[in-house]
Amino acid sequence: MRFWIGIIAMAGVLLAQDGAALERKNRDNRHLAVILLGPPGAGKGTHAGRLSHYLGIPHISTGELFRENIRNENPIGKTAKSYIDQGNLVPDAVVLEMLFARTALPDCKDGYILDGFPRTVTQAKALDQRISKTHQLIALNFNTPDEFLVDRITGRLACKECAKIYHKRYDPPKQANICDSCEGALYQRSDDKEDILRQRLAVYRKESQPLIDFYAAKKNVLRQIDGRNAKEQVFHDVLDALPQVALLAK
Numbered sequence: 001m002r003f004w005i006g007i008i009a010m011a012g013v014l015l016a017q018d019g020a021a022l023e024r025k026n027r028d029n030r031h032l033a034v035i036l037l038g039p040p041g042a043g044k045g046t047h048a049g050r051l052s053h054y055l056g057i058p059h060i061s062t063g064e065l066f067r068e069n070i071r072n073e074n075p076i077g078k079t080a081k082s083y084i085d086q087g088n089l090v091p092d093a094v095v096l097e098m099l100f101a102r103t104a105l106p107d108c109k110d111g112y113i114l115d116g117f118p119r120t121v122t123q124a125k126a127l128d129q130r131i132s133k134t135h136q137l138i139a140l141n142f143n144t145p146d147e148f149l150v151d152r153i154t155g156r157l158a159c160k161e162c163a164k165i166y167h168k169r170y171d172p173p174k175q176a177n178i179c180d181s182c183e184g185a186l187y188q189r190s191d192d193k194e195d196i197l198r199q200r201l202a203v204y205r206k207e208s209q210p211l212i213d214f215y216a217a218k219k220n221v222l223r224q225i226d227g228r229n230a231k232e233q234v235f236h237d238v239l240d241a242l243p244q245v246a247l248l249a250k
C-alpha cells in the first residue's frame, strides 16, 4: 500500500512540475521581446532574420520600416529621409509612433525581435513603459569594433523584397544581384557609403553607452555577444543568450 501511495505522490509531483514548465514556456514565448543593440554592420539584421525564423516571431527593423515609408513617399518617409541621408537619427517621436503602430499588429502577439530600436534612452524608456508588464525583455549587445564595420558595411547588399543581407565578397548571392531566397533585386543602401557610415558610427558611439548602461542597470536583461566572430558562432552565441524557455517552445 505504502509503495503505491509513494508512486502516486511521485507522479503527482512530476505532473505538477511539467504543468508549471509548460505554463512558463508558453507565457515567456508569447511575450518575448528581443532587442538587438550594436553599431551598423555588427550583424543585427542578419541574426534578427535568422532568429525570427527560429523562434517564429517577427523581425522588426526600424531602419527597414523607414526605407519602406521612403519608397512609399508618405509623410513619415519624407521626414525620415533627410535624417537618414545625413547619417543622423530620426527624431524619437517619429520613431516611436511608427514602431508602436507596427508592434500593435496581430503578428506581434507572441513577441518580436527589434533590430535598430531603441537607439536612444528616451526610446528605451518609452518601450519599457509600454511592455515591461507584458513582455520579457532581452537585450543582446553585439560588441564590434569599428575596424570590422567599415569593410562589412561598404560591401553590403540587401534584397529590395525581403531585406535579406549579403556581402559582395564574404557572402555573395549565388546569382549576381539576385536574392537567393526570393529572387528580388539586390541593392546597396545609399547610407552604406563610407562617408555617411562614418557619421552613423559616430552617432552610434555617442548614443550607445547610455543605452547599454540603461539595460545593464536592469536585472537579467543585457547579454553581451562578440560581434567579431564568424556568423555561425555568433548565431550559436545568440541562441545561448536567450532564455531556455523560448528555445524549448520551438
Ligand code: AMP
Pocket: 040, 061, 062, 063, 064, 066, 083, 084, 087, 088, 089, 090, 091, 095, 115, 116, 117, 118, 119, 120, 123, 191, 200
Ligand atoms: P538601420 O537600417 O538600422 O541601419 O537604420 C538606418 C537609419 O534609419 C539610421 O541611420 C537612422 O537614420 C534611422 N533609424 C533607424 N532606426 C532608428 C531609431 N530607432 N531611431 C532613430 N533613427 C533610426
